[in-house]
Amino acid sequence: MLISYPVKDILTLVKRDSRFNVKLLNDLYFEDSFVDESAHRLVMNCVVNWLYDRGENPDAFVQRIIDRCAAFEAVPARSVLRSYLPYVSLFYATEDVRQLCLDIIPKRYPVMTSSKFLKRSMADGYRKEFFAFRLDSPGVLVTNPMRWFIGLVQLGPILLDTPAYERIEFKSSQTSFIEALENRQNAEMRDDGFIYVSGRQVGKYMTFGDCLSEFDLEWEFEAEKKMACIKALEDVVDEKTGAILIHKGCYYGAPASVVFFDYKANVVAPEPFNKLMSAVVKQEFDSWKPIQRAQNQLLEAMNDSVNIVYYKSDDSISVNNKHLMRNVPARILRNLLREYSATGREEYENREFKRDPSICMDPLRPNFESRLNRVIAHINGSDDPERPTEGVKKFFEIERHRRGGFRFVPKCKIIFREE
Known part of the structure; x- marks a missing residue:
């Protein structure tokens, strides 16, 4: 954000909430600082609402983050390298960098619990994999984590000089249907078991078991199969920004999130860490200076x-x-x-x-x-x-x-x- 927006614009973001103070800004800025869950939720939700107020699409914002990080313009390369250090030898030995990136998700992101692959198959040279995970307290980190999760997962291979996954889709989400609307649309739940937005029939009450059956997935907890969900029958798009609020085919309010990956198999970067190591050296000298300067300007602009x-x-x-x-x-x-x-x-x-x-x-x-x-x-x-x-x-x-x-x-x- 510090290199994407003028300081005067970011100032309107940090003034939205008194908890958005200088200490929090420093914690966000310094790579070794710790940001707890409540602060994380505050920041991410403020950012989304700020973007909506500006008429900007939050999904496009996440994509810009990915593009910036892919060029190592907006991510501390030392921190990224440190997070990969336990797996360096694995990446040089693997036959599929992108599959290994998925395999280590549970180890790199412990906030996701009970994470596992429900089904993995191959067809016409493409891997088709269903990955399930839970957030023990849905909404603690951010009200709607779907776009952030996809962005985070896409960054894994990109930072290792490998193409992004061709297709990522949520088949179920712990985010409720109402939360996913992000206060941009009003939903009406009628007695016929359907959900309506602006008079359109956009959702239907079903169960998590229906989701599992649709994709031929096994689940060990029988009671959870009976839990009610809302299946989206069509996309719901924010009229002002074009952001997709509800994704057609996704089951909302599920006991766990299930994400489908469809990507070309056996893509290997001969030297996956070359780009990352080059970025570490470059950032020490010039790439990080504009960000540091913008951070200082923001703190000074807060007149504090x-x-x-x-x-x-x-x-x-x-x-x-x-x-x-x-x-x-x-x-x-x-x-x-x-x-x-x-x-x-x-x-x-x-x-x-x-x-x-x-x-x-x-x-x-x-x-x-x-x-x-x-x-x-x-x-x-x-x-x-x-x-x-x-x-x-x-x-x-x-x-x-x-x-x-x-x-x-x-x-x-x-x-x-x-x-």
């Missing part, structure tokens, strides 16, 4: 930054020109900010600071925990009515989230320097 200065002359730190702390607490924060400014790192170990003689002069009795408590007290400010201090926790905090370590939590862009 803080200037922190460490003064060597009197061993003190100021925040936005206001004195915060001096001596040992100032040195602890200085060391932390040096590392964060250089690498974006947020997790720290107590022992790193205990080894610094400027912070803990007695290695036998470092007493670092009490010194860290003083830093946290300065950041939080004083609640003492006799000596009140404002604190700076609206800009950043330090969390003692586990034994022997702590986390730096930036809440805006941090501008740090030493004088």
